[in-house]
Amino acid sequence: MHRSLGEKLWSFSIWAVVVFFVLNLLAMIGSVVVDSFGTHWFNTWVPAGFTPQWYVMAWEEFQLPEILIVTAEVVGAVVLISGVIGVPTAYAMARRNFPGKQLIMLLFLLPLLVPPITYGIPMATVLYQAHLAGTIWGVILANLVPTVPFVILIMIPFVEQIDPRIEAAARVFGAGLGRLFVQVLVPLLTPGILAALLLVLVRTIAMFELTFLTSGPTSQTLVVALYYAVFAAGVRSQQSIDAMAVVYMVTTLIWLLIALQFVNPTQIVTRAKQ
Amino acid sequence: MSAAQLSLRRRLRERGLDGVTLLVLPGVLFVLALFIYPFIYGLVLSFHPKQGGWLANYQKFFTEPFLYETIWLTLQIAVPATLLNTVLSVPVALRVRLMKRQKLLTTILVIPITLGTVMVADGLLTYLGPRGWLNRILLDSGITDSPVRLIHNYWGVMLSLVISGFPFTFLLTLSYVTGIDPALEQAGAMLGAKSRQRFFRILLPLLAPGLAITLALAFVQAFTVFPSAILLGAPAGPTRVISIVAYQAAFEQFDYPLASAIAMLMALIQIVIIAALLGARTLVFRGPVSTGKG
Numbered sequence: 001m002h003r004s005l006g007e008k009l010w011s012f013s014i015w016a017v018v019v020f021f022v023l024n025l026l027a028m029i030g031s032v033v034v035d036s037f038g039t040h041w042f043n044t045w046v047p048a049g050f051t052p053q054w055y056v057m058a059w060e061e062f063q064l065p066e067i068l069i070v071t072a073e074v075v076g077a078v079v080l081i082s083g084v085i086g087v088p089t090a091y092a093m094a095r096r097n098f099p100g101k102q103l104i105m106l107l108f109l110l111p112l113l114v115p116p117i118t119y120g121i122p123m124a125t126v127l128y129q130a131h132l133a134g135t136i137w138g139v140i141l142a143n144l145v146p147t148v149p150f151v152i153l154i155m156i157p158f159v160e161q162i163d164p165r166i167e168a169a170a171r172v173f174g175a176g177l178g179r180l181f182v183q184v185l186v187p188l189l190t191p192g193i194l195a196a197l198l199l200v201l202v203r204t205i206a207m208f209e210l211t212f213l214t215s216g217p218t219s220q221t222l223v224v225a226l227y228y229a230v231f232a233a234g235v236r237s238q239q240s241i242d243a244m245a246v247v248y249m250v251t252t253l254i255w256l257l258i259a260l261q262f263v264n265p266t267q268i269v270t271r272a273k274q
Numbered sequence: 275m276s277a278a279q280l281s282l283r284r285r286l287r288e289r290g291l292d293g294v295t296l297l298v299l300p301g302v303l304f305v306l307a308l309f310i311y312p313f314i315y316g317l318v319l320s321f322h323p324k325q326g327g328w329l330a331n332y333q334k335f336f337t338e339p340f341l342y343e344t345i346w347l348t349l350q351i352a353v354p355a356t357l358l359n360t361v362l363s364v365p366v367a368l369r370v371r372l373m374k375r376q377k378l379l380t381t382i383l384v385i386p387i388t389l390g391t392v393m394v395a396d397g398l399l400t401y402l403g404p405r406g407w408l409n410r411i412l413l414d415s416g417i418t419d420s421p422v423r424l425i426h427n428y429w430g431v432m433l434s435l436v437i438s439g440f441p442f443t444f445l446l447t448l449s450y451v452t453g454i455d456p457a458l459e460q461a462g463a464m465l466g467a468k469s470r471q472r473f474f475r476i477l478l479p480l481l482a483p484g485l486a487i488t489l490a491l492a493f494v495q496a497f498t499v500f501p502s503a504i505l506l507g508a509p510a511g512p513t514r515v516i517s518i519v520a521y522q523a524a525f526e527q528f529d530y531p532l533a534s535a536i537a538m539l540m541a542l543i544q545i546v547i548i549a550a551l552l553g554a555r556t557l558v559f560r561g562p563v564s565t566g567k568g
Contacts, residue, residue, distance in 0.1 A: 206389065
């Protein structure tokens with residue numbers, strides 16, 4: 001196709017915007033990584049020397065071992081519980097038409113559309129009244145609010161893809177609902193469950209607002225600890241904060257890379273926003 | 275089991291209610307208990323202020339400049355960020371749609387969304403700081419003589435909203451753009467429409483419903499900006515956004531009724547803007563969106 005000069009310029013400027021954005025993004029991440037290994041970094045392009053000492057310091061000063069254990073516990077519980085609640089609910093939503101189904105669908109959409117800080121403040125108030133906030137269970141419950149509907153909405157199309165005759169056959173051979181799930185549905189739904197739970201995992205590691213509003217000193221996850229470290233910048237050196245940021249970044253990005261084996265990047269934003 | 279019970283069962287089953295349907299209950303009860311109930315609780319609590327009549331919290335919000343100004347301060351950040359991200363996303367998504375290997379770009383762009391706002395705030399503090407690489411480039415190339423101040427002010431928050439907001443609007447727009455049948459644009463081209471005409475007469479009307487949703491979602495995210503407004507902005511000054519005063523009321527002054535009132539106002543503003551955007555969608559475009567045979 002013949003393209004005019006104007007069209008070529010337009011196309012060039014669009015690519016310039018994309019390249020400029022990506023370069024700044026990579027420079028932002030790169031400067032955190034470089035700073036975390038630097039000895040002194042003043043008016044030069046790279047630090048004067050390189051050292052791993054900030055990681056040792058961050059490991060001890062920020063109590064990273066405890067924080068990593070809490071993070072693993074919270075994320076593990078959220079992934080497991082949202083799967084156990086979400087998958088059966090998605091199955092019922094996909095297979096049955098009943099009065100009020102539209103309303104229930106709206107009920108599952110709302111926690112994904114309303115930003116966490118808006119509902120997080122009243123929710124944290126309720127959890128404080130119930131003496132759950134400040135404990136690890138309060139953090140887990142808070143994080144489940146967006147992840148349960150998220151799993152449901154992702155799983156509905158996966159259930160719809162399964163031929164209902166397979167379930168009918170299992171029923172004919174005498175399988176009850178429990179056996180139907182364990183021996184027929186879960187194996188068939190594995191790709192969907194894996195995708196949904198990996199996305200829940202990545203989202204929960206990075207979920208700041210809900211964890212921040214409900215966590216106490218012993219129930220902080222990595223992202224909340226990172227917030228407090230940046231908030232109190234000046235108390236500790238920027239390099240050790242950046243070392244902690246790198247630990248957070250590596251944790252998140254490893255799971256993102258695993259998740260991307262099963263889902264398309266565009267699905268990370270769109271699945272939840274159907 | 276009696277005949278009456280059996281027939282009730284059958285009647286229920288005919289309406290789609292049986293053992294399988296009951297499986298929705300755990301999910302429904304969970305969302306009711308931890309999402310709907312807290313919202314209603316917050317709404318009721320907001321009408322039971324610590325002092326004064328039932329509307330005292332709302333009166334306080336709208337009479338104290340420290341509080342009501344936050345709406346204006348938040349809109350000043352959220353509206354430009356939303357518009358910039360969405361307007362940039364459309365041409366980029368239309369171009370990327372034609373790419374064969376989109377996955378590398380979409381993977382890179384999903385990184386800031388995954389890392390979250392706290393990490394982006396820390397990254398920008400290092401990158402945009404007086405000794406960061408951006409100022410190094412500006413100083414060494416002679417564009418400026420002294421470091422440009424981009425953190426701990428309005429611009430820090432704005433840039434963080436672009437870094438994490440643009441990938442979001444872009445990926446969302448891309449998913450809407452790829453849903454448009456390419457045959458429609460080819461038909462336009464065959465009939466002699468130039469690319470500008472094809473955009474305004476074919477693509478934009480088809481994209482309008484998706485764009486309205488993108489704008490609405492991008493706006494509510496920007497409107498509830500929280501960690502970066504504190505870490506990268508000036509939380510006592512130009513970036514004292516509404517979520518900061520809600521948080522401070524709840525967890526620094528322990529005035530839960532006032533905090534609930536502010537949270538309800540936040541929700542109300544979001545609902546009004548979303549309703550306006552989705553309402554405008556039906557005004558702009560009333561024709562069919564799908565390409566089924568007529």
